[in-house]
Amino acid sequence: MAYTQGLCSAIQVNLNEIAGSNAPALSRQKVGMIDGLMSAQNRNGFTAQVVPTNGKYRAVQINYIGQACDSDVVTSCAPNCTPEVEPEPLEKLITEFNCAKYKMGFDEAEMRKLCEADSVWVGQNIMRAMNAINVSVDKALITQINGLVGIPTIQNIPLFTSSGFPNPLAWPQVISQIELAGHTGAPIIVGGSSSELYAKAQSIACCNTVAGMDLASMSGNAFYYFDPQINSIEDPIVFYGWTPGAVQMITWNKYLGEYAKRDSSFEHGTIVDPFTGLVYDLKTSYDDCTEKWYVELALNWNIIDMPAAFCTEDDNGIYKFQDCSTGPVACPAP
Numbered sequence: 001m002a003y004t005q006g007l008c009s010a011i012q013v014n015l016n017e018i019a020g021s022n023a024p025a026l027s028r029q030k031v032g033m034i035d036g037l038m039s040a041q042n043r044n045g046f047t048a049q050v051v052p053t054n055g056k057y058r059a060v061q062i063n064y065i066g067q068a069c070d071s072d073v074v075t076s077c078a079p080n081c082t083p084e085v086e087p088e089p090l091e092k093l094i095t096e097f098n099c100a101k102y103k104m105g106f107d108e109a110e111m112r113k114l115c116e117a118d119s120v121w122v123g124q125n126i127m128r129a130m131n132a133i134n135v136s137v138d139k140a141l142i143t144q145i146n147g148l149v150g151i152p153t154i155q156n157i158p159l160f161t162s163s164g165f166p167n168p169l170a171w172p173q174v175i176s177q178i179e180l181a182g183h184t185g186a187p188i189i190v191g192g193s194s195s196e197l198y199a200k201a202q203s204i205a206c207c208n209t210v211a212g213m214d215l216a217s218m219s220g221n222a223f224y225y226f227d228p229q230i231n232s233i234e235d236p237i238v239f240y241g242w243t244p245g246a247v248q249m250i251t252w253n254k255y256l257g258e259y260a261k262r263d264s265s266f267e268h269g270t271i272v273d274p275f276t277g278l279v280y281d282l283k284t285s286y287d288d289c290t291e292k293w294y295v296e297l298a299l300n301w302n303i304i305d306m307p308a309a310f311c312t313e314d315d316n317g318i319y320k321f322q323d324c325s326t327g328p329v330a331c332p333a334p
Contacts, residue, residue, distance in 0.1 A: 028131050028275055031138035032190045032227025033145065033240075035208045037249040037303070038277050041223055042188055044244065054257030060094040060250060062304060067182075069311035092307055097252050097300040100137050102129040106293040122295060129297045130273045130280065135229065137301060142233045145240060145247060148305045149320040156324035159198040164329030166201040174241060174321060175221055181315050183243035188223045191239025192230035194323040199224050237323040245306070246317030252300040254281045271297070 036042060065087055072085050104125055111118045155177060159170045178187045189195070199206075207225045222241075230238055255261075255268040262269065266285040273280065283296040306316045 029135050030208055030226055030228055031134045031276070032208055032225035033141045033229070034134060034138050034249070034276050034278070035227075036188045036190045036223070036225045037141070037247065039188065039207070039223060039225075041186065042244050042248070055254055055259035056257075060304065062092040062094075062307075064090055064092070064307055066090070066307075067310045071311070090307065092304065094250065094302055094304055097250075097302045098137075098140065099298060099300050100133045100140075101296065101298040102133050103294065103296040104129065106295065108291045108293070122293070126271070126282075126295065126297065129295075130275075130278075133280070133297060133299055134273070134276060134278070137299060138227065139229050139233055141249070141303065142227070142229055144303055145318065146234060146320065148247065148303075148316065148318050149240075150316045150318055154320045154322055157321050158325040159194060159323040160325040160327055162326070164327070166198050167325065168202075170198065171202065171204065171222070177321075178241055178243060178317075178319060181317070182310060183246075183317055185244045186222050187241045187243050188225070189239060189241045190225045190227050190230070192227065192234065193236040194327065195224075195237075195239040195321075196226040197328065198323070199226070235322070239321050239323075241319045241321060243317040247303055247305045249301060249303050251279060253279055254298070254300065255283070 068085075074080070074084060106118075106122060106125075108118075111121055114121055157170050157173055158167050161167050174189065175187065191199070204222070204224050207223050230236070230240075253270050255270055260269050261267070265288070267282070269282050270279050271282040272278070278299060281296075281298040281300070283298070285294050286292070287294065305318060310316075
């Protein structure tokens, strides 16, 4: 419950000082889908992430050309004046962005009761807001990426043997399925609790097991991220995989360039989440009549996927797997 007295004495401590990183205000929920999309491996060479640079609304246009397929190869070298293939440039256009917003109000009269500085209190709440936005967006990303899965729509992989031990062939089978389609590079895997248990047992649960991303312990043949939101959005047995760059998260910031403003009573700018690297729009204002500060965080985002430009039908480098085994050994019934 809210407290009503301002007691700046030695016995008043913040919950953060008691619980440390496990304090509710500082605790970050895992958002594996965002972590995977924002990872250095997935963003390598990606330039549309900086759209726009001056606060203007812009569309993101992706130009591409499809893969050359062996079915178009002619086995006869006889003269032929009619070409079998006429390459043409293709494009994909992104013009709309989703928005996730979190707005807070801070009463100066209430903040006077705090022993800590007002800026510290506001800063802690901004971190809380970032976590809330991230989880909300992460859930939406799972739904969107599920709709982008190519053909086949789902593949069954037994993560555990009939005796309940981790199946040593499961991970190579996942990697092999992606490579068989002609994709290269260590894939990015994001899964729910079933794959997380398997990954921990096989010592490949590397990439977001601690706060932020532990890049030093990533496995060499794939990058695995745990996302507990999959348990409720899809199913605990589901996990996704994509070749690096097959799907990207793009953001648009409103308060950049000439649209970034600040004076004594308001500010329009941006702020970076140190955990995910996402850049949020930050809007603050002061109401002199009510003596309240208002702080608003907003994230304008969308995703772009690789067009189905490979020879394999509807293959865009995004795959959905599910654990088809009975899982680990369960405790005997009492």
